[in-house]
Amino acid sequence: MLNIGAHLTISKGYEKAAKEAISIGANTFQFFTRNPRGARAKTLDLEDIQKLDKISKDHGFASLLAHAPYTYNLASGEEDTWSLGKKLLRDDLDRLQHMESCNYIVFHPGSHVKRGIIFGIDRIAQGLNDILTGEENTMLLLEGMAGKGTEIGSRFEELRLIIDQVNQRDLVGVCLDTCHLYSAGYDIVNLLDDVLEEFDKKIGLNKLKAIHLNDSMMPFASHKDRHAKIGEGTIGLKAITTLIKHPAIKSLPFFLETPNEVEGYRDEIKLLRSELNKESLEE
Structure with a gap:
């Protein structure tokens, strides 16, 4: 079964977001988890969360995926920035416990x-060691990046190297992004098996716990992060459906982060399910 979702807003509550997911x-x-460009988070509504959990259970949802704000920078050498990232992540983990x-x-x-890649890697690991207690019920996923500028994780x-330095490494996993992978120089169009074998090694x-599903506006190994709608970029629909049905990862949850509104996500989910069903019949 294809476990697929999209990035939805929770501005009107988790329950409404869950119902919106079903509708598409x-x-x-x-x-x-909070304002993606800031630090403000919604007031915690435990009743709303309980309704979300019930809908998720009743409809057999795969695990949801919380996305941290872009204001985190645990690789920073600036104490204020680094401390803010740690504070927000700790607060997000506490909220997700519910x-x-x-x-x-x-x-x-x-x-x-x-400051250098090794400096940033050490800084991230130190930050995670300061934050994690081992009592969390939420796993942290490092996102694979496109490699633009001085970002770490491409x-x-x-x-x-980050995971190896974390004391509570059982609580740290990875989320791969198809656009980022392709832009970082991992050829998931022509050499998907090789890429997954390298990741495994x-x-x-x-x-690997989740995948962001995106096409790319940019050419292979561009190191630029520009998401495209499914089938409208340089990765293409065929490569994306091949990736989704790969035996090594087909059971994972896939999350669309394409430049779409909700109706666009509905169309993409319909397209992907249709393509997978078509290929299954042909086989």
């Missing part, structure tokens, strides 16, 4: 801002 043919969804339907929170590892080796497929 999704069986999971992703949401920002949500049974969400097992993961994904965040961008951060940017070393000309290479599998970098993600591995360097990190371990057991650490």
